Amino acid sequence: MLIRMTKIQMKLAAVAGVLAVFAGSAIASPEPGSTKSAIVVAGSAATDRDALANAHEVAEATGSDLKVVRSSAEQLGVVHMLAARGYDKVVTVGVDRRTAIAPVAGKYPRVRFVAAEANGLSAAISGAV
Numbered sequence: 673m674l675i676r677m678t679k680i681q682m683k684l685a686a687v688a689g690v691l692a693v694f695a696g697s698a699i700a701s702p703e704p705g706s707t708k709s710a711i712v713v714a715g716s717a718a719t720d721r722d723a724l725a726n727a728h729e730v731a732e733a734t735g736s737d738l739k740v741v742r743s744s745a746e747q748l749g750v751v752h753m754l755a756a757r758g759y760d761k762v763v764t765v766g767v768d769r770r771t772a773i774a775p776v777a778g779k780y781p782r783v784r785f786v787a788a789e790a791n792g793l794s795a796a797i798s799g800a801v
Contacts, residue, residue, distance in 0.1 A: 707760040708759045709735075710737040710763070711730065712739045712741065712763070714764070715765075717766040718740050720790065722790070739754070747772035755780035760783065764785065767787070773785050
């Protein structure tokens with residue numbers, strides 16, 4: 673009985689160690705002084721060729737991550753994921769503020785959410801808005 677308990681305790685300790693390694697690697701901290709920004713395009717802008725081309729151009733020029741979503745559930749999921757991953761600024765185009773941003777903003781007050789028009793992305797991501 674004692675030997676069986678020891679084996680179980682050793683297995684639990686090994687599993688806990690593996691989980692700790694994965695948990696630590698899942699939260700990537702940005703370099704000191706750097707900011708992480710993302711652009712989320714949704715709604716009618718997600719199917720507008722000009723809006724998408726502009727979003728890709730701005731994302732590439734600024735080093736921002738770009739997410740294109742179509743459903744309300746995707747909007748909420750992506751916005752929540754970006755906040756949880758430590759993004760400093762999330763610029764949105766066509767995202768429903770009430771269903772996708774408000775619940776996340778309450779949980780992650782340090783994240784700055786900026787609503788922008790597709791043709792105003794460059795100013796919004798640079799902070800001129």
